Amino acid sequence: MSKKITKPQQTALQKERESTMRELQNLRDTLRIKVEVEDIDEVATELIERDQTQALIITLEEKLKDIEHAMEQAEVAGYGVCERCGKTIDPERLEIFPETTLCVECKLESERMARRQQLQRSI
Numbered sequence: 001m002s003k004k005i006t007k008p009q010q011t012a013l014q015k016e017r018e019s020t021m022r023e024l025q026n027l028r029d030t031l032r033i034k035v036e037v038e039d040i041d042e043v044a045t046e047l048i049e050r051d052q053t054q055a056l057i058i059t060l061e062e063k064l065k066d067i068e069h070a071m072e073q074a075e076v077a078g079y080g081v082c083e084r085c086g087k088t089i090d091p092e093r094l095e096i097f098p099e100t101t102l103c104v105e106c107k108l109e110s111e112r113m114a115r116r117q118q119l120q121r122s123i
């Protein structure tokens, strides 16, 4: 069952993409700025902050990938249709996460699987 993406949905995705890209740019700029620190405490704080920024950048990069993926999927298979089970994705969920290509159940399932893989890796 394929559903065509509507204009407002397309706009929402594009806006989400632009704001994510802008945010990414800002964060990368923050990382590029060299901060002069005097004492060791400041260095530690600075390192933690950089780590957090780095983590945020990775999260946003993934989000950007998801957005682009959702845009491609919208062309190929339709928008708002779960990639795994083919069910229609809850419109409220789509409004909050326009980049989603999975329904709630499949999303939870894939998170469970990712966690299991992580556990296996750490053993």
Ligand SMILES: [Zn+2]
Pocket: 082, 083, 084, 085, 086, 087, 102, 103, 104, 105, 106, 107
């Ligand atoms: Zn599903």
